[in-house]
Each structure stands twice: as C-alpha cells, then as structure tokens.
Amino acid sequence: MDENIIERVRKKLTGDRGGITRDEAMELAVCRIDGLPEIMLLSNSVTSRYHERGVYLCGITSARTGACPEDCSFCAQSVYSEHPVPPSTRIEPRKILESARRAEAGGASEFCIVMSGRGPGERTLEKVIESVRLIKTHTGLSVGCSLGILTEDQAPLLSEAGVSRYNHNLETSRGYYPRICTTHAYDDRIATARLVKKNGIRLCCGGILGLGESAEDRISLAYELRELEPEVVPLNFLNPRPGTRLGGMHALHPLEALRYISIFRLILPESILLCAGGREAVLGEYQPWALFAGANALIAGDYLTTKGSPPGDDIDLMRDLELPILRYT
C-alpha cells in the first residue's frame, strides 16, 4: 500500500501531471515511516525542477517584544502566558540597522523586522518605515516586515517605503485555528495576506507544526497556503515554551518534521520553503536533511525569543553540503 502511493506520486511527477491531490498528500502523511527516504527523493526532485540549486538565508530581529494582547497558545510574547517574555516595546531604528548589518555579514540577503502585537499603530509604523529606509540606505539587504494585521491604509505605506516581503502566517488549518487563537480570526489573517499582495508586496506566509493538530490539519494548512500563492512559506516547529498553554506539548519527532517538509514541498512546488523557528530544537542533527527534503531557505541567527544557530554555522553547513547561498531579489 505504502509503495503504491509513492509509486503513484512518482509516476505523476515524472509525467508532469500537476501537483499532488489532497488524498495523495494524506496517504503520504500516514504511510509507514520507512517510506520517508523515497518521499524525500520525490520532494527533492520537485525542488530541483522548480528552483535554483542553493539556499536563501534570512535574518530577523524583534523590533518590539512581548506585551502582546493576543492569545496565541504557543507564544511566550502573549500576556496570557504564565511566564511572558520581558517586554521591550520601544522601536529603535539605529539598533534595528545594527542587527541588519550583522545579518548581512552572516550571509543573509533578506532581513525581516518583526513585532509582537495585533498590528502596528500610527507612530509604530512610522518608526518601522524609518528603520526600513535606514536598512535600504546602508545595506544591500532586501527588507521584509512582520507586524501583524494591517489596515487598508497601512499596506501602501510599507510598499512605498520599499518593503519587499510581508510575513503573516496562517499558523494552522482553518478548522484547528480556534484551538490556537481566539482574539483574532483566521479570516483576519487571510485578509492581511491578500492585502499585502494587492499592494505589490511579496507574501511570506506559512505556519507552525506540532500544536496538537492532526495530519488532516497539516494537509489543510498546506492547501490553504496554496490558495494564497505565497512566494515564501515559513515552516515553524513548536519548541514548547514554559508558561504557554502548549508548554507541556511534546516536540514533533524529527522524522515527522522531515516528512511534512517533503509533503509541503510537493503541495507547494513553486514557493521558497523556509525552515524557520524550532529547526534546531526539533530537527537537531537531522537539520541538513531538511534541505534534502525540500526546504531551500533558513532563518539565519537567533529567533524572536529563542536562540538559533551560532553565526557562521549555517554557512559551514552550506559549504559542507556544497550548496550555494542564494540572494533574495
């Protein structure tokens, strides 16, 4: 049975008969784990067909941390967490520029300014735009933002300032979302994703796996994302944070994480697949295999509230794997 689904998908991909169906994705999601190497071979062939060989590196900085009124159950920046991260809410463009310079020195070609909160207020947005202009003047980086829910008036301002990409994740499937967040709706997220595209900003939109969702939820998330046609799809893996509602969850098994990287690649062949938060904690020594399974971008350096790989480690990894570092346009 397992061989059948792998063989069927292989024939389909060889004959170039379109992407895989939801039923086929589900079969791959539940087939025996000893089929994983073959699934990874399939997804690797799709990456080679649609993408230049190599890996994009993206740096991020937290411009505003903590004190978030939203109740995302995985997030230590939420005021609902029993041990929320200490807030730091003053946006300092010069400090953001310093972080951007460090990211560029570490091989990143994209730098994303990330903020906690439901969405930016007027003064906050002005500070972010000032930071974007500084980075564009003093570095060669392409600049992204992840500021939460945007209004119709705000998206054009970011576009005019030269923001290349906007990150706004769906997090999980529509069906599972109410178990993860109740203070804003799934459709609020979709509206912001559509709004940024309407304003000529490229969309970076993905999710987080390991929230207690089912295999069906993960496949549904991938198909929800496919509807939005994001240029970049970040895949995060829950690294349970003490004090959050999901603090007692078990992290995903690394082989399951690899399985879903492969399946997302098969469902989203044209998107850049960014292996994001939780990569080190969940994949551990399997991290290089993520790049074989279909990921072709990494977050370089630290995440928002947790440590990432030490500077230079990812560059060493690329060298060992003989993979060139690509530049975001």
Ligand code: SF4
């Ligand atoms: S994920 Fe974002 S919106 Fe949700 S609680 Fe954390 S900072 Fe707030």
